[in-house]
Every structure is written in C-alpha cells, then in structure tokens.
Amino acid sequence: MADSFLPTDYQLPTATNNYMKLQPGSNRFRITGSFSATPPTAIMGWLAWKDKSPCRFRMADKPTAGSFDEEPKHMWAMTALNLTDSENPQFQILELVQKTILDELTKLFNDADWGNPCGNAGYDIEIFRIGEGKETKYQTTPKPRGALNGEVLALARPCNLNALFDAEDPFEFELTSEPDPEPAQPDF
Numbered sequence: 001m002a003d004s005f006l007p008t009d010y011q012l013p014t015a016t017n018n019y020m021k022l023q024p025g026s027n028r029f030r031i032t033g034s035f036s037a038t039p040p041t042a043i044m045g046w047l048a049w050k051d052k053s054p055c056r057f058r059m060a061d062k063p064t065a066g067s068f069d070e071e072p073k074h075m076w077a078m079t080a081l082n083l084t085d086s087e088n089p090q091f092q093i094l095e096l097v098q099k100t101i102l103d104e105l106t107k108l109f110n111d112a113d114w115g116n117p118c119g120n121a122g123y124d125i126e127i128f129r130i131g132e133g134k135e136t137k138y139q140t141t142p143k144p145r146g147a148l149n150g151e152v153l154a155l156a157r158p159c160n161l162n163a164l165f166d167a168e169d170p171f172e173f174e175l176t177s178e179p180d181p182e183p184a185q186p187d188f
Contacts, residue, residue: 018171020082020092022138028126029094030148031117032156033078039160042078047097056164073097076105077161081152083124091155093170101127104140120147 020029033042046057048068057063057072065071080094096102105125108114117123124143131137163170 016090018092018169020080020090020094022127022129023084024129024132026084026126026128028083028124028143029080030083030119030122030124031078031080031094032091032119033080033161034118039162041159041161042076043161043164044074044076045165046072047075047095048072055167058165074099074102076102077164079156079159079161081148081155083152089152089155091157093159093161093164098138101138101140104138108140108142114142117142120153121145 020027031042034040035042035044045059046062048055048057048063048065049070050068052069055063055068056075056077063072075095075097077093077095080092082090082092082094096105108125109117114123117125123145126141126143128139128141129136130139157171159170161170163172
C-alpha cells in the first residue's frame with residue numbers, strides 16, 4: 001500500500017463563527033452579556049437589511065422602512081455561550097429579533113423565580129425552532145440553574161458590541177483612553 005498524502009491523524013479544522021444562528025430543533029445557550037457592562041456585551045436597537053447586509057441602529061435612531069429591504073425590527077444582541085453542541089461549546093454573539101422570543105425572555109427575566117440568566121450562577125435557555133420562513137415557530141424554555149465547568153467559562157473573551165452599530169467586528173477593537181478603556185468581560 002502506498003504512503004498516504006495526509007498524516008494519519010489529520011483532521012480538517014472546524015470553522016468557528018462569531019454569531020449564533022438559531023437552527024431547526026434545539027438551541028441551548030447561557031447569556032454572558034450585560035446591558036450595563038462598559039463597553040456593553042449586550043445591546044438593544046434596530047436591525048434592517050439592505051442588499052443582504054445587516055444595518056444596525058441604536059434605539060434612538062430607528063430607521064424608516066423605505067430605504068431597506070424590509071421593515072426594521074427591534075433587536076437584542078448579546079454575548080452567549082452556545083451550548084447546543086455539548087461537545088463543542090462556543091462563545092458567540094446571539095442576535096434576536098423574533099418578537100415571540102423577546103416576549104418570552106422578557107417575562108423570564110422579570111419573573112422573581114427566574115430573574116437574571118447571566119453568568120455562572122445563571123441558567124441556560126433553550127429555544128426550540130420549528131418550521132421555515134413565515135411558518136417558523138419558537139418555544140423558549142429556561143433550564144435549571146447550574147454552574148458551568150471551567151473549560152466552558154474559559155471560552156469567553158472581551159468584546160464591544162457597540163461595534164455592531166458601526167458595522168465593525170466586536171471582537172477586534174483597540175483599547176483607548178476614552179471613557180470605555182477596558183473591554184468588557186462576562187459577568188461571572
């Protein structure tokens with residue numbers, strides 16, 4: 001038998017994506033972002049699409065619909081540990097515009113029995129996605145509180161979600177001497 005071109009233990013590297021997309025079926029995550037962090041690791045605003053590119057706007061700057069592919073939608077974006085694949089958890093940005101999900105999360109966060117989902121003392125959230133296109137339905141379920149293991153916690157890294165408003169990468173920013181001198185760390 002001839003020698004193999006590739007080393008015997010070679011495995012094609014898996015691509016990492018900085019954004020969590022809700023897939024059909026179960027999507028489990030732990031929110032790590034905070035609206036009060038400096039710089040923020042969670043933001044609220046408006047999301048519109050133009051020529052298949054996202055355009056994000058701060059809450060006070062809601063755009064008019066006429067110049068975009070569709071009506072701008074209210075959005076939340078936050079850092080989260082994507083736990084859907086328990087063998088390959090990832091630290092990603094989760095952006096949500098689905099009103100049914102935002103309504104359910106708001107109820108959870110305001111419920112005294114559930115409250116703050118963030119960090120190591122928080123709880124996971126599962127969003128089950130069924131259907132496609134305009135027929136898509138979502139079911140949002142909190143999971144029991146529990147600590148995350150150290151390896152999963154170590155995946156978190158500094159970011160500045162305000163960069164999304166400027167169409168920049170939230171994970172690539174320079175430290176400055178301006179009011180936000182340090183990248184926000186997840187609140188564990």
